[in-house]
Amino acid sequence: MTEYLETTADKFTFRVAVDRFYTQEGVWALRLQPEFPSRVRVGITDFLQQRSGDVAFLSVKATGTRLQAGDELAEMETVKVNLSLHSPVGGTIVEVNKALEPSPEIVNQAPYGEGWLAVIETTSWEQDRARLVDAPAYMAVMKSEVAKEVEAR
Amino acid sequence: MTGEGTEVVVIPCSGIGKPYGTVARESAYDLCDDLRPGATRLVALAKLVLGEQEARERVRSCPVVTIDGCKLMCASRLVTHSGGQVTHEVAVLDVYRRHKELKPEGIEVLNDEGRKLARVLAEEVAVAVDEIRRSGAPSGAGHA
Numbered sequence: 001m002t003e004y005l006e007t008t009a010d011k012f013t014f015r016v017a018v019d020r021f022y023t024q025e026g027v028w029a030l031r032l033q034p035e036f037p038s039r040v041r042v043g044i045t046d047f048l049q050q051r052s053g054d055v056a057f058l059s060v061k062a063t064g065t066r067l068q069a070g071d072e073l074a075e076m077e078t079v080k081v082n083l084s085l086h087s088p089v090g091g092t093i094v095e096v097n098k099a100l101e102p103s104p105e106i107v108n109q110a111p112y113g114e115g116w117l118a119v120i121e122t123t124s125w126e127q128d129r130a131r132l133v134d135a136p137a138y139m140a141v142m143k144s145e146v147a148k149e150v151e152a153r
Numbered sequence: 154m155t156g157e158g159t160e161v162v163v164i165p166c167s168g169i170g171k172p173y174g175t176v177a178r179e180s181a182y183d184l185c186d187d188l189r190p191g192a193t194r195l196v197a198l199a200k201l202v203l204g205e206q207e208a209r210e211r212v213r214s215c216p217v218v219t220i221d222g223c224k225l226m227c228a229s230r231l232v233t234h235s236g237g238q239v240t241h242e243v244a245v246l247d248v249y250r251r252h253k254e255l256k257p258e259g260i261e262v263l264n265d266e267g268r269k270l271a272r273v274l275a276e277e278v279a280v281a282v283d284e285i286r287r288s289g290a291p292s293g294a295g296h297a
Contacts, residue, residue: 054224054246057253079173079223079246104250108224 002112005139009146014047016139017112021088021132024141027073028112029088029132031125038125040089042073043116044107047142051149053080055104060117065093067120069128074117076107087120089128095119160194161240161282162215164232166222167198172257173245174222176271179263180245181220183275189282193218201231212237216285218278221245240289241281248274 004015016022020030026048029040049055060074067073073087096118099106107115122128133141165181168174185195194215200208212232219228219242229242249255249270257267 056246056249079171105224 005135007139007143007146009150012050014050014142014146015112016045016047016135016142018135021129021134022138022141023086023088023132025086026142027085027088029128032119039094039119039121040125041116041119042088044076044085044111045138045142046111047145049108049111049115052076052083053078055107058100058104058107058117060096060100061093063093063096067091067093069131085117088132089120089122090124091120091122093118094121159286160215161192161285162196162211162217163193163220163278164196164198164201164212164217164228165220166228166245167202168222168227170260171222172259172263172267173249175260175263176245176257176267176274177220177222179268179271180274180278183272184278184282188275188279192282192286198228198231201235204235209235209237216240216289218281218285219243220274220278240285241278243274243278245270245274248277
């Protein structure tokens, strides 16, 4: 069962799953080991989904698309913003979450679970991993973002 | 509580600051002022927030349609909190997902797409209102 770090700011509670790695923008990568050690499942963080608001539409690049780390993986339109989401790893998309098309709201409901975006067959996991941060480090990034938003009010 | 003479209470989102709340209200005005005047009565959500007696009695005694702007579903929740029952609830986002070309923008004044989305929503709710008045519940009652 996934464990989470948690923090509360104002009326909002944000969770960070401890079993995966993160980009600073809030995209996570979960290695699918032991079954598929070269594959990672990717999705967005609880913080990013709460900050962005209800998802109206989500378009993930198609299966078979080759990506470099940092390339656009998906476009997301929410009630507040249009976002480009970038791949945390390089490789080839081998699976896209089909449930997102009829029900993009699952990204809001279960960002670390059923609301995943895609599975990527990585080409350079160790190299990409070095550019990602772990859960405590992402928590610090997130707290800093929250503090900026509170200060801006 | 139903029949051709039944008045259906319509309660839209009262949220300000986002286009989806504005779409909810504009669609309620279209519905109550233009599409189904006489069959519907618009009740401001703020009256339920304040606990106004007349508004509370209305939602307790009439079928109620709520039009919410976001997932907080304030209109639906306040009807229940006030002792009423929601006969039919609609979320603007769900209707927008079916009409991607109608992206609402603007808060005080909606763009053309937002106005059209409000109209589409109002027309859908008008059908639900007719069914409520005819049979007591719209087919597929619940989330639109």
